[in-house]
């Protein structure tokens with residue numbers, strides 16, 4: 523069955539919902555039973571029966587079934603945010619005394635979690651470069667986790683998943699990959715050997731900037747453990763968010779096709795502009811990781827960075843961003859609307875990542891939304907016209 527069809531039909535059981543075409547929003551904290559025996563039976567396995575919504579809820583379950591199928595995984599656990607999925611996956615993989623290897627270009631709050639939470643609990647972290655294909659120099663006897671994210675945050679470095687996951691497996695380490703950028707439509711990390719895939723479903727999967735969603739997919743013992751940890755942490759997704767995410771998910775393939783086309787069109791236009799120094803977009807043929815990406819990805823999403831000429835003051839750079847009319851200034855991405863943020867150096871995590879990949883101060887992260895591409899390019903053109911040293 524093709525992906526578009528699976529998204530629409532996987533896991534649906536309309537006969538169990540009186541023929542209603544969409545799954546109902548099951549607003550229920552708890553589920554009740556006709557007998558004590560039935561109550562005990564359900565409570566003995568709350569992930570298979572409906573018992574308490576922190577463990578399992580039918581609306582959330584409908585979303586989880588579709589996402590597991592899309593990632594090619596045995597099971598899926600949805601959380602209240604991407605960080606809920608990331609922290610559950612990491613807590614499920616390590617214990618005190620273990621060592622974690624994390625890619626240097628990971629999402630900033632993931633790094634903060636390793637440093638501010640896990641270090642204090644006895645898990646030491648080393649950061650490895652995103653272009654490493656041999657983890658040998660960084661692996662330690664007690665390395666139990668290898669964390670991947672490709673493309674990397676801000677720099678969009680592409681990682682060699684098959685090489686890295688094979689090495690981690692030989693070493694007895696669990697691999698976790700953040701797949702938010704590509705979505706399961708454009709990259710399926712389990713097929714490249716990744717044990718646990720996590721997403722900020724807040725982004726393209728939900729797609730409308732109206733909810734937070736974490737997604738974790740895996741199988742076997744990893745699934746059992748991740749479910750246990752996720753329920754203990756309590757960052758459970760509510761049924762209303764699950765319903766909205768299901769609604770967004772139905773149009774993921776059509777939205778991603780448009781995001782891909784618009785993202786590439788804007789990136790190519792920027793690349794040809796005389797005031798642009800570099801465009802960091804893995805889908806551009808001259809991007810350093812493009813050839814490797816082509817062996818793993820089947821498409822490109824619309825989040826990328828652009829570097830201008832570094833000749834302006836911070837105030838002038840801010841004025842450039844503020845002069846855009848269709849790009850709003852804000853974090854997050856993957857929604858219907860175009861967004862921009864300056865990538866500046868006051869955050870040490872950002873500063874370190876920028877220094878390693880040689881980004882200058884005049885760098886911006888763009889997410890290309892679903893507006894008309896010509897309108898977006900015209901907006902960038904007028905803002906770049908005004909981008910100049912004054913007087």
Ligand SMILES: Cc1ncc(COP(=O)(O)O)c(C=O)c1O
Nearest residue numbers: 603604605629702722724735854
């Ligand atoms: C790559 C990446 N992973 C994870 C997250 C965290 O997701 P959430 O904001 O849903 O907690 C984000 C959020 O921006 C992200 O960009």
